[in-house]
Amino acid sequence: MDINQQHRLKSYCLKAGHLILLFIAMSIICLPGLWIVLNSFRPTVEIMAKPPVWIPNSLSLDHYRAMFGAVGEGGVPVGRYFMNSLIISLTSTVISMLVAISGGYAFARYRFRGKSVIFVTFMLTRAVPGVALSLPLFIVFARVGIIDTHFGLILAYVAMNVPFSIWLIDGFFRQVPKELGEAAEIDGCTRWQAFWKVEFPVAKAGIASAAIFAFLTSWNEYALASQLTRSVYSKTMPVGLLDFTSEFTINWGGMCALAVLMIIPALVLTFIVQKHLISGLTFGGIKG
Amino acid sequence: MKLLPLRLPTWFLLLLPAIIILLSVVLIPLVLSLYSSFTPYKLTRPETLYKWIGEYNYVKIAGDANFWWAFGRTVFLLTIALNLEMLLGLGIALLVNKVTWGQRWLRTIMMFPMMFSPILVGFQFKFIFNDNVGLVNNALQSLGITDQALPWLVDGKLAMFSIIFAEVWMSTSVFAILILAGLFAIPRDPLEAAKVDGCTPWQSFRHITLPFLMPFIYIALAIRSLDVARAYDIVKIMTNGGPARRTELLWTMIGRTGYVDAKMGLANAMGYASIILAVFFTVYFFRKLSASRSSLGFDN
Numbered sequence: 237m238d239i240n241q242q243h244r245l246k247s248y249c250l251k252a253g254h255l256i257l258l259f260i261a262m263s264i265i266c267l268p269g270l271w272i273v274l275n276s277f278r279p280t281v282e283i284m285a286k287p288p289v290w291i292p293n294s295l296s297l298d299h300y301r302a303m304f305g306a307v308g309e310g311g312v313p314v315g316r317y318f319m320n321s322l323i324i325s326l327t328s329t330v331i332s333m334l335v336a337i338s339g340g341y342a343f344a345r346y347r348f349r350g351k352s353v354i355f356v357t358f359m360l361t362r363a364v365p366g367v368a369l370s371l372p373l374f375i376v377f378a379r380v381g382i383i384d385t386h387f388g389l390i391l392a393y394v395a396m397n398v399p400f401s402i403w404l405i406d407g408f409f410r411q412v413p414k415e416l417g418e419a420a421e422i423d424g425c426t427r428w429q430a431f432w433k434v435e436f437p438v439a440k441a442g443i444a445s446a447a448i449f450a451f452l453t454s455w456n457e458y459a460l461a462s463q464l465t466r467s468v469y470s471k472t473m474p475v476g477l478l479d480f481t482s483e484f485t486i487n488w489g490g491m492c493a494l495a496v497l498m499i500i501p502a503l504v505l506t507f508i509v510q511k512h513l514i515s516g517l518t519f520g521g522i523k524g
Numbered sequence: 525m526k527l528l529p530l531r532l533p534t535w536f537l538l539l540l541p542a543i544i545i546l547l548s549v550v551l552i553p554l555v556l557s558l559y560s561s562f563t564p565y566k567l568t569r570p571e572t573l574y575k576w577i578g579e580y581n582y583v584k585i586a587g588d589a590n591f592w593w594a595f596g597r598t599v600f601l602l603t604i605a606l607n608l609e610m611l612l613g614l615g616i617a618l619l620v621n622k623v624t625w626g627q628r629w630l631r632t633i634m635m636f637p638m639m640f641s642p643i644l645v646g647f648q649f650k651f652i653f654n655d656n657v658g659l660v661n662n663a664l665q666s667l668g669i670t671d672q673a674l675p676w677l678v679d680g681k682l683a684m685f686s687i688i689f690a691e692v693w694m695s696t697s698v699f700a701i702l703i704l705a706g707l708f709a710i711p712r713d714p715l716e717a718a719k720v721d722g723c724t725p726w727q728s729f730r731h732i733t734l735p736f737l738m739p740f741i742y743i744a745l746a747i748r749s750l751d752v753a754r755a756y757d758i759v760k761i762m763t764n765g766g767p768a769r770r771t772e773l774l775w776t777m778i779g780r781t782g783y784v785d786a787k788m789g790l791a792n793a794m795g796y797a798s799i800i801l802a803v804f805f806t807v808y809f810f811r812k813l814s815a816s817r818s819s820l821g822f823d824n
Contacts, residue, residue, distance in 0.1 A: 258619045258630075265636055268648050268693065271659055275651075288662035335541040342538035356810060358542065361550040363806040365753030367775045368795035371782045372553035375560070395549035398542050400750060456641030458757045459775075463783065474643045474757075488651055495644050502639035510635055514705045 269499070276300070276492035283488050299493035314494060316468050317476035324386055324472060325454040328393035333447050335398050340405030341431070345414070362399040366459030374463050384466040392460050397450040404449065408442030409435065411515075445512035448505045455502060473498050554799070557792040565789035572789070581793035590769060591777065595797065598774040601684075601755060602805065605691045606748065610741060612692065613699025620700070621707045631704065637697045642754050646761030649690040653677050653762075680770030683763050687771055690762065691755050699744045706740030707733075742813040749805040753798070774798045 275283055277295040303314045343355060373392060374383070382388035412435050420430040436443075458474040465471045473494065480491040561581055565573045585591050620630050640648070652659045653676035661673045676682050710733060718728040756775035759765065765772035765780065775798060782791030 254619065254622060257615075258623065261616050261619060262630065262633055264693070265633060265697070267659075268652055269636060269640070271652065272648055284657055286656075288657075288666060290662075290666070335545060338538045339542040342535040346533075346535035346538075348533065348535050354539070356807070358546065359750060359810065360803055360806055361546045362750045363752065363802040364550060364554070365756065365775055365778075365795075365798050365802055367753065367756050367779050368557075368792075368798045369550065369553065371778070371788060371792050371795055372557035372560070373549070374782075375788065376553050376556065391545075391549055395545050398545060402542060452639065456643070458641065458643040459753070474641050477643060477647060486650075488657070491647060492651075495647065498641060498644060499639060502641075506635055506639045507632060510632065514701055 272492045272495050275489060276496050278489065280487075280489045299489040303490060303493050303497070312476060312479040312490070312494070313468050314473075314476065314497070317471055317473045318497065320386065320470055321455060321472040321474075324389050324393065324470075325451050327386070328390045328397065328454050329447050329451040331390070332394045332397040332401055332450050333443065335394065336401035336405050336446065336450075337436075337443060339398070339402045341409055343402065343406040344409035345417075358399040358402060362396065366396075366457070370460050370463040373460065377464060383464060384470050386470055388464055389461060389470060389472070392464060393454040393457065396457070396460070397453055400453075401446045401450050404446040405439070405443055408439040408446070411442070412438045442512050442515075445509040448509040452502055452505060455498075557795060560789050561793035561796060563789045565787075565792075567786040567788055577789075581790050584790065585793055585797070590772070591794065591797075593769070594772045594774050594777045595801075597684075597772065598798075598801065601688065601691070601773065602752065605688055605695070605755070606745065608688070608692050609696045609699050609748070610745070612696045613744065614703055614737075614741070616696065616700040617703035617707055620704055631701070634697050634700050634704075637694050638701075640694060642694065642757035643761060645690055645694045646758040649686060649693070649758070650677065650762045653686045677763055678767055680767055683767065683771050687755070687759055687762055690758050694758070695748060695754070698748060699741070702740050702744040702747075703737055706737045710736050738816045739813065742809060742816050746806070746809040746813050749802070749809045752802050752805050774801070 274292065276299055277297070278292050279294065279296055279298060282289050282292065282294075303312065339358075343351065377383045377388050382391070416438065417427075417430040417435050420434045421427065425433065455472075456474060457472075461472050461475050462478075465475055477491060477494055477498075480487040480494065560573060562578060563573055563575055564577050564580070616634065620627060620634065623630060637645070651657075653661075655661055655673040655675050655678065658676065660676065664670050664674065674682065676686050714732050715728055718732055723731075753775050755773065756779070759771060759773055759776050760779065763771045765776040774794065778791050778794045778798060781787050781794060785791075
């Protein structure tokens, strides 16, 4: 075999190896989710079948029908949970964005003493494990009487989202050249106008992606929600998932259907946001 | 600004909302929990909140073997999971970076696990590793690799493996995506110069690509460390600390002590151990991040 041929063979092998590895990695990422989606369309008999049924015989919407038509005993009020999740996530996202835009702008545009200490302190409040934070919050909220209300959970989620949103938004404002706002001020804008008319529109796409990230965090949160909510009036979907479990059995089909309902909004939002999110994180982190 | 009697600097006014909300929802409750960790507070007996027992709870924890096992297991899980996530993330990013077609699609697929709620990941893998109807056992049996069902979540060691698998599945994409962003940003010149000078691919990876990627890896680690207790949701659902405490982590132990046994004082003392652990990880990675930043000359 001459050297040329050997070389070509080697590069073919490398290419094939690369593709195989890539395929395996992507399958491991995709399969668990796809399996959940598939099972949400299969009748319970088939899910439980022994030996397993690999190719579904019949697909049905039974689990979805049961989920949305949940009435009477044992039914899970999914519609209610969905609304709770939506209200809580949206409201807390809007509030935390307002707080984080103001805070992120301060970090990006002003120089002051103790800046990095304040920044890290903010971040540390986010690092407190949810379950450890839920204990005192539970005590305080019970005293104030906001356990099992939308308001209590919104308050908790705003605090949870603010630090990370500040990090992201700080990064996005740094990408806006300082000169832009200064030029506007020279042309007779006030600082507020310069911010609102010039700097904010430029950073808008980035801020939107920070908002989506905050929304997803609230949408998916469990550790706090499981303790601060008690009844259908404030339970969110992650907590609602547990309604499909009883002491010894789990209604896998119904759970999968609720899981799909939870993932769809997340999927759409993440798809919209992916580009800005990456640039925001890396920029904010690298030129810190 | 004229309305205010004392002139506060603008940056402070801008930070004020964030400070107020973090103070009232995080810091003040934490002070309360610090206080209550020195009392025998039980949810069922509110008057116990006013009884000071000093460091009794902490002494009790320090002498509790179960607590130290849970603590050690948590550190073990975090170390293994973070390292695996970093290595796998690096690997996936390198693989995707080499692809010439459909990269956008691959990147979207890579973000897939990021959208899953941790609690959902827990249920998903509880289902997949279920010894009776789970995907893994079904596949192993259909392929004839084993004829018995493997007790994935019932055996202590296998359960730990399953939990780490779920955790790594969920969080690797954070690393992969950020490292991929780093790979896109690498300047081409040094790599080409190295090629001309006769470096092997490994050498140019080791001495050019990897140092350049380090800040990106530390960003990913810093982001991960902010939410280090995410595994709580997974463990809570998959095994709830079982079988026989073999997968008990600090976080599940806190939850059980606080809400099931209603011993809030004791749970808060444990909570402080977990907070210190989280703070340690966060500070460590943020320091690493700023160190690697300044070594590359990104500082300003």
